[in-house]
Amino acid sequence: PCQSFSLVGKQRGLEDTRGTLFYEYARLVSEIRPKVFIYENVKALLSNDDGKTWDTVTRVFTDLDYTWKHMVLNAKDFGIPQNRPRIYIVLWRADLNLEKFDYPKPTHEKTRVGQILERGNLEKYTISDKLWEGFERRKKRNEEKGNGFSYSVFNADSSYTSALLRRYYKDGHEILISQKEKKPRKLTPREAANLQGFPRNFKLPLSTSSAYQQFGNSVAVPLVDKVAEQIVNQILSK
Secondary structure: OOOOOOOOOOOOOOOOOOOHHHHHHHHHHHHHHEEEEEEEEEEEHOHHHHHHHHHHHHHHHHOOOEEEEEEEEEEEHHHOOOOOEEEEEEEEEHHHOOOOOOOOOOOOOOOOOOHOOOOOOOOOHHHOOHHHHHHHHHHHHHHHHHOOOOEEEEEEOOOOOOOOOOOHHHHHOEEEEOOEEEEEEEEEEHHHHHHOOOOOOOOOOOOOOHHHHHHHHHOOHHHHHHHHHHHHHHHOOO
């Protein structure tokens, strides 16, 4: 889980119980010994605890007798209208004698938020007057303090949105969609799936709250697909 390393969290890193799951991940790798594995997390993993977390992560991976290479990749550079920079670490077993691994190159396709939006009656997703007023108050209060909360509103012609997060189910202020003569609205669950690049026929969870949490926790599918393609071509096919 990324919350223990995220800039929007408390950044307790490996002290957080969610962060300590990293060691379980490493234990499973040591027992299964796959040829290749991928580790993905928020970019802040590199700087958490003044770099000490990153030192620990890389030391554990090296001790597993794997060679590795990391790179920060952003979903918006791969045809997905979402600003989602994440660190990807591809690791391969030392006995494969592979000297290098090349990550996929960004496609830099032009994106727009309109490509993931639904049509029809979406009134149920419109922000209530009370919630909107609360957003405005919190924004003003934090602007006066010079920090903190703000909301983000996008439209169909926006190039991309903010990153979709697990907490989106709470109030959706990170990604709001403008509406003519109405308060802005939240993404629908299907739009959240679209924003992560899931197939249009992907079956959604029955619970709207669960859908937001699951897609917020997910990876950007087309980007991971590109990474996996490079793994097959450069490592598994050798």
